[in-house]
Amino acid sequence: MNSEFTIAVHSLVYLAYVPEHMASSEQIAKNVATHPARIRKIMSCLRKNGFVRTKEGIGGGYILSCNPNETTLAQVYRAVSYGTLKPHWCTGDPEQTCLVSANIQTVMDGIFADAESYFEAYLHGITIHSVLEKIKLCP
Template sequence: MSEFTIAVHGLVYLGHNNSIFTSEALAENICTNPVRVRRVLAKCRKKGLVQTKKGVHGGYFLTDNLEAITLKNVYEAIKIPIIQNTWHSGYINEQCMISSGMSEAMDDLYDELNKDAVAKLATITLKDMEVKLYAIQNERGTKI
């Protein structure tokens, strides 16, 4: 999920500033490595969320406004499940129905939760995230 966070952070930053930024500048704001930013934004570029400009004043820029891009669009670019099951309990060849079936039951649950999460992401735009950041700024009394 960290790639999703990097993507959302970077895209909101690009849209908020309505400018072109290098992977180094984005990485500094995101607090990660520029290589990670390039890998993530390459996926976003393939989905048409960002474009790149080459040259001295080159970098990444958003292809549309923040209102037009949903978090589902970002999720589909990154292609990493929100909820992942990296370990399975039990053993499929056991005679015990719990041991032999739990991994499949949990995988089904995670699939269902991911579908619900993706449906929710379709209702949230990058602009909504920017608005949330303004609210956080106001609560803290700080400036973005």
């Protein structure tokens, strides 16, 4: 898993929280505590997937274009991080004569695919709005 998912969720929740649901990449970056260029990269992906739109010029920025009550974290995950649960490297060597080394990668691929399906199903029950509501309950 990479941090893009967390940054994307944070950014969308922040936009749902701020007045008029709009903020610049600098404002979002300050809230997320990361570099504005990283925010712009993630926001570009969110824009391509219809979660936000941009407003150019003075006073411009990113505007929430999805309904926080209906947008699930599963949708965000699919847009920015799908397939990242599985590590880029796996142990084993299919050319080995050892049963374990020859087959571990195939078995682990299946395990990670199942885990991603379960994770996505779990995220389907969580909306941007519900995350914001949980934040509001924090002391």
